[in-house]
Amino acid sequence: MVLEIALLNVRPGQTGAFESAFARAEPIISRVGGYVRHELHKCLEDDxxxxxxxxxxxxxxxxxxxxxxxxxxxxxxxxxxxxDPFPTVEHFVRVSTP
Structure with a gap:
């Protein structure tokens, strides 16, 4: 299994619109072959x-x-x-399990 991590910087003042658009986009990614699951996390220090x-x-x-x-x-x-800027996207594989 591969973990994709994308760090997203949303333009200031656009977070509400982004979250609404993301909710509409979620079904798109979940229909793709090989998709397992996803999570979106918001930064506590920088909203x-x-x-x-x-x-x-x-x-x-x-x-x-x-x-x-x-x-x-x-x-x-x-x-x-x-x-802004465009996201950094990287892929990871697990090397350790607790």
Whole structure:
């Protein structure tokens, strides 16, 4: 399993609109093959920063399957205009389990 972590900086004054748009975008990502689950977290110290965590079966489920889909174009349309700068996205695999 692969964990995608995207650090999102939402333009000041746009957090409410972003959260509403994200709620509309959630079903898009959840329909993609290889999607496992996701969580959106808001930063306590800076309320316009978010961390999006998405679990995928494989890296390619995200980088090829999702990003190459028509759904991704809809996702982009709903969300990408809120970000400044554009998010940092990285992928991780588990190396330790408590």
């Amino acid at each position: 316009h920063k978010y961390a999006l965590l998405v679990w995928w079966e494989t890296l390619e489920d995200h980088t090829v399957g999702f990003r190459g889909s028509a759904g991704y174009q809809e996702w982009r349309s709903l969300l990408h205009h809120f970000y």
